[in-house]
Amino acid sequence: MGLLSRAPADRLEALWKTLGIDDPAFHWLRAPETGGVMVRGRMGGTGAPFNLGEMTVTRCALRLKQGADGHAYVQGRDKAKARRAALVDALMQTDRADDLRRGLLAPLAQDMADAAASRAARAEATKVAFFTMVRGED
Amino acid sequence: MYVAVKGGERAIDNAHAWLAEERRGDPSVAELSVAQIRVQLALAVNRVMAEGSLYDPDLAALAIKQARGDLIEAIFLIRAYRTTLPRLGASRPVDTGAMRCDRRISATFKDAPGGQVLGPTFDYTHRLLDFKLAAEGELPQAETAQADPAPMPRITDYLNRDGLIQPEPAAEDTPPDLTREPLELPANRALRLQALARGDEGFVLSMAYSTQRGYGRNHPFVGELRVGAVTVEMDIPELGFAVEIGEVELTECETVNQFVGSKTEPPQFTRGYGLTFGHTERKAISMALVDRALRWQELGEDDTGAPAQDAEFVLYHADNIQASGFLEHIKLPHYVDFQSELELIRKIRAEASAAQAAADREAAE
Numbered sequence: 001m002g003l004l005s006r007a008p009a010d011r012l013e014a015l016w017k018t019l020g021i022d023d024p025a026f027h028w029l030r031a032p033e034t035g036g037v038m039v040r041g042r043m044g045g046t047g048a049p050f051n052l053g054e055m056t057v058t059r060c061a062l063r064l065k066q067g068a069d070g071h072a073y074v075q076g077r078d079k080a081k082a083r084r085a086a087l088v089d090a091l092m093q094t095d096r097a098d099d100l101r102r103g104l105l106a107p108l109a110q111d112m113a114d115a116a117a118s119r120a121a122r123a124e125a126t127k128v129a130f131f132t133m134v135r136g137e138d
Numbered sequence: 139m140y141v142a143v144k145g146g147e148r149a150i151d152n153a154h155a156w157l158a159e160e161r162r163g164d165p166s167v168a169e170l171s172v173a174q175i176r177v178q179l180a181l182a183v184n185r186v187m188a189e190g191s192l193y194d195p196d197l198a199a200l201a202i203k204q205a206r207g208d209l210i211e212a213i214f215l216i217r218a219y220r221t222t223l224p225r226l227g228a229s230r231p232v233d234t235g236a237m238r239c240d241r242r243i244s245a246t247f248k249d250a251p252g253g254q255v256l257g258p259t260f261d262y263t264h265r266l267l268d269f270k271l272a273a274e275g276e277l278p279q280a281e282t283a284q285a286d287p288a289p290m291p292r293i294t295d296y297l298n299r300d301g302l303i304q305p306e307p308a309a310e311d312t313p314p315d316l317t318r319e320p321l322e323l324p325a326n327r328a329l330r331l332q333a334l335a336r337g338d339e340g341f342v343l344s345m346a347y348s349t350q351r352g353y354g355r356n357h358p359f360v361g362e363l364r365v366g367a368v369t370v371e372m373d374i375p376e377l378g379f380a381v382e383i384g385e386v387e388l389t390e391c392e393t394v395n396q397f398v399g400s401k402t403e404p405p406q407f408t409r410g411y412g413l414t415f416g417h418t419e420r421k422a423i424s425m426a427l428v429d430r431a432l433r434w435q436e437l438g439e440d441d442t443g444a445p446a447q448d449a450e451f452v453l454y455h456a457d458n459i460q461a462s463g464f465l466e467h468i469k470l471p472h473y474v475d476f477q478s479e480l481e482l483i484r485k486i487r488a489e490a491s492a493a494q495a496a497a498d499r500e501a502a503e
Contacts, residue, residue: 002382036223040231041413044306049231050313050328052335055193057383075384121282123240126256
């Protein structure tokens with residue numbers, strides 16, 4: 001669900017299309033709804049919690065005609081993406097799980113790992129290498 | 139006294155239509171897209187998210203466009219939108235120790251494990267205008283290096299190990315929320331941190347600066363400043379476990395400040411803490427200094443009468459939306475209020491001049 005919550009909506013939809021799975025029949029347990037989640041931090045990074053500010057989140061829940069339930073909590077306000085994420089979550093409990101893992105979740109995980117590695121490589125290049133100037137005396 | 143006055147609708151409609159035209163500006167210049175603002179004015183977007191107290195870069199960019207670049211107006215738009223959102227819950231406290239750092243520096247330890255990582259910073263630039271940016275430029279390209287997967291431990295953990303700094307013991311209390319209950323004094327540290335995190339950057343900066351100049355001095359060092367991505371998790375009741383609901387960019391500043399001690403306890407450094415949405419390090423450092431100044435009571439320090447030690451003064455004046463709301467309302471029609479003031483001053487002046495005339499007559503007689 002973490003991968004789906006952070007995935008760019010257009011990338012998620014494009015990967016879904018490559019799977020060639022028709023949208024399964026379902027009904028809503030909870031129609032897509034956008035709201036705020038209060039993000040908390042800790043004093044000093046490790047201490048007691050405090051409220052930092054909110055972030056937008058869209059959630060929904062659905063039940064496939066064949067029985068499985070799917071839940072989604074995705075960052076942002078995209079209801080279509082929440083629906084797609086919940087469908088994937090539900091289908092992960094069916095015989096489609098392997099296809100989804102291979103064709104959708106693995107590429108999303110790879111995208112995120114690549115993006116993180118690309119930032120980490122840029123950060124590494126800005127790491128300071130200190131050296132001490134040799135002084136004249138012995 | 140307030141009375142309803144009708145009229146002016148046509149003038150208001152036309153003013154708003156002209157505002158829209160002015161917002162667009164010269165139509166021969168290409169229109170700015172929300173995505174351009176989000177990506178290329180990212181630090182403005184970050185400030186609007188931090189003080190709007192809502193993490194959503196697309197919305198913040200839209201607000202900046204709508205506000206014609208007036209960031210306080212944009213923050214106002216975000217705050218207004220925020221109130222329309224149902225609250226889905228609260229996250230688990232984020233683990234900033236596991237931050238994927240773009241930037242991480244310590245002003246106290248040169249050889250900090252994990253290194254001094256400068257990241258995309260304005261520091262050490264010469265602050266000379268770069269006229270190349272005004273021309274069509276080549277696509278800039280950052281250097282890269284093989285990343286070191288070693289963790290970046292907290293600097294304060296080192297001091298903590300030797301007992302040299304006050305510990306920050308974990309707790310799981312539900313913190314107070316000033317968006318649900320009005321901010322009342324005395325405000326505990328959790329409430330103060332929330333107010334400072336959404337407070338006006340300029341105000342919090344000036345308060346912090348005043349402590350450096352001697353009004354409630356507390357000798358801060360930036361023990362650590364880190365900027366990067368943090369995963370947000372929330373417990374989902376219907377699932378019975380926590381899931382990742384997204385990722386936010388945060389700036390965290392931990393200051394190491396002058397020590398306190400007593401006859402029974404050896405001296406220890408103390409801490410100030412700043413945490414803000416986005417890459418907003420001036421704000422995070424300022425927040426840490428003001429947080430530390432406001433802790434004078436719990437640390438047994440003297441009240442020197444400094445503004446930054448006065449929780450009421452700081453917390454009730456830090457919010458730029460409250461401040462500008464009250465300030466700017468005085469430009470709206472106050473005709474009836476003013477009419478009564480006019481009548482009062484005319485009456486006093488008439489009485490004064492009558493008394494003066496009587497006195498003059500007496501003197502002449």
